[in-house]
Amino acid sequence: MFSKSPGPIGIFDSGYGGLTILHGIRQQLPEYDYLYLGDNARAPYGPRSFDVVYEFTRQAVRFLFERGCQLVILGCNTASAKALRSIQQKDLPQWDADRRVLGIIRPTAEIIGSLTKSRHVGILATEGTIKSESYNLEIKKLHPDIEVTGVACPFWVPLVEYNEADSPGADYFVKKNLDQLMRIDPQIDAIILGCTHYPLLMPKILKYIHPGIRVIPQGEYVASALTDYLHRHTDLEARCSKGGTAHYLTTENADTFRQQAQLFLHEPVEAEKIILG
Ligand code: DGL
Helix, strand or coil, X not given: CCCCCCECEEEEXXXXXXXHHHHHHHHHCCCCCEEEEECHHHXXXXXXXXXXXXHHHHHHHHHHHHCCCCEEEECCHHHHHHCHHHHHHHHHHHHCCCCEEECCHHHHHHHHCCCCCCCEEEEEECHHXXXXXXXXXXXXXXXXXXXXXXXXXXXXXXXXXXXXXXXXXXXXXXXXXXXXXXXXXXXXXXXXXXXCCHHHHHHHHHHHCCCCCEEECCHHXXXXXXXXXXXXXXXXXXXXCCCCCEEEEECCCHHHHHHHHHHHHCCCCCEXXXXXX
């Protein structure tokens, strides 16, 4: 149904957050072509139901396949938690069993074992990701001795999406959720930022967290996991085109995307508006 010729690596997010993943990946794997898709018109996904996140993510992955991607990374924890498995099990075999869709929770869960000494880990994420329990399940599978505590931060994504990450409002919400997490488990020594938007709030997070606690954004670890994956899957690797380019698609206004994306990438980008559904 889809073409077999080499295409860009697709990166999908509900909005801008996946740009932190794209940035991390491009630093380690600059030689590939990338096609980013932000479903900005329908973000945030965090409070949406399982069925809706699955349907929206499915549409986005299909679109990226139609644009020639052989491999798509869900650069969104909410989509990884709620849609990845269904897409891998139900849709891929029907669409094209040779293509791949990967999530970002597993690589983060893998690395956490080496980043905590106290074996008490905190997860900050959207309501959808926390409720799905995906982090708890993945971490427990790999590191049964680690105690996992998750707190949903429903205001953090809107703060980032609406360019309020540096505002006093951000101070209030960041401190509130960090205090909440540390009150539940004061032994936590490593916190996973389990939402790809959250690295944009890093200056505020570091302001309110004890300096001994490690705060872990995902970009670097997802990039290392992808590097390793491509080494192990040479067939698929050969179907990822190598021109060093990045293109951006959004379901919202292209000019707005262009301006906002600069906050994440620190470089000008062009964007194309598309329609999903
Ligand atoms: N960036 C997405 C994540 O990693 C969530 C943002 C949203 O709620 O849409 O979970």
